[in-house]
Amino acid sequence: MIELLILPLLAGCGVALAAGPLGSFAVWRRMAYFGDTLAHSALIGVAIGLFFSINITVAIIVSSLFIAAALVLLEQKNTLSTDTILGILSHSALAVGLICVSAFSSARVNLFGYLFGDFLIVSTADVIAIFTVAFIVIGLLMFFWRGLIMISTDEDLARVEGNNVEGLRMLLMLLMAAVIALAMKVVGVLLITALLIIPAATSRKLSSSPEAMVIIAPLIGMLSVLSGLLASFFWDVPAGPAVVVVSALFFLTVNICYRKRS
């Protein structure tokens, strides 16, 4: 029975591998809520993908880009804070997505699966896709590392020193959309941000350099996936939420231990 866990475990580890470093950027650049908005809008992508019978991952990335563009436009012309605009976009996108998915598709669509994910139905092809994207994400982050750290430190300073700030920002957003599109299969749109943010936030307490933080974060993520899946197997609880709960427990533990030590 336990060998049923191998594919889900590989899929989860692949997602954690990419989500750890990317999540660190999300934490540094205060993009947690932005990640949420992207994730929620992914449901619209699912609906579009189903309706036009195109690849769902591509459709999700396209819909994320539209949401990101909408955010940039609204930010420029508005007196409301980014926080509020994201709140509006995020939940409108979720609502539109829910309506679209139920309207455009027949009953065979597993809405619950998209919202909360389903670790146990991943295929070998899914695992290969996840690892391919994870390695592309890591490769791009490494290639643009200095510039990406620069824009996370101070965008004005980065710009004066000749970094292409807009391009790098766009890159981070695209990578986030790609990871969300893939991770959706395993944890679903509602819990995806947890996998980005929680391991990175836990890693912060244990690191004294950005490099250490992006190496420790995916390790914590993978440990959460392993423990969560085991918990789900032995106690028969849903796998996605179990992984998120375990990672939250890690966060709590590290915070308590760290406080005691110092």
Place this chain on the structure above:
Amino acid sequence: MNMPLVSLDNVNLQIGNQTILQTISFDIQTKEIITVIGPNGAGKSSLIKLISGLTQPTSGKIIRKPSLRLGYVPQKLHLDKSLPLKVSRFLSLANVSKAARNDALTTLSIEHLSAKQMHNLSGGELQRVLLARAVARKPDLLLLDEPLQGVDVNGQVELYRLIAQLRDQLHCAILMVSHDLHLVMAQTDSVLCLNQHICCHGRPENVSQHPEYLKLFGRKAAEEIAVYTHHHDHHHAIDGDVEHCNSECNHD
């Protein structure tokens, strides 16, 4: 005279329908120290952002000398606490040689901060680190946006001395926004008094007598600027000792 490092020609800046800066024309010469003063909302930071290329003018021309290297010290660093960063790593992000970084640390006498986390620095320490980073790039022009913010009075005098020294070491021009209307560095070659337009521009002692300046800041301010520039025939070393000015001090 050589070609100026930066030349602003009739520059205007509007954001929305609000005028931020209008008809700004002046040159920055090699090795010149310019201090920009003006009330809140006068457009001082916007001027620095225009010169550094962070914002584009609505109209007018900004001509930079080809291959001009800028050193920029922002008013504050937008570094989130969640990003762990040592001073040494922050400097290495500037993409300059290790030797240049070490020189910069020595110039600003902050070698001891190298292993510290950026978040644990005091206001004055952070300003020095930011300066060190700009200096490590060996700039032709240093742009300092309120470099004395969050620095105590003793630190301010010391930092001013350091900035003046940088000009002689790096042979660079310096344009800085003063955090205090009345405090103008003794070594300043020219003062630019800004209130959306250039009220007056000239040597410190002339500007303080200029009718537009008096109108803007009142006579008391004029006296204070005078106190600072005229009663200063010495400066203090790090340990507080009085050191008399050498011939480089070009004020009274």
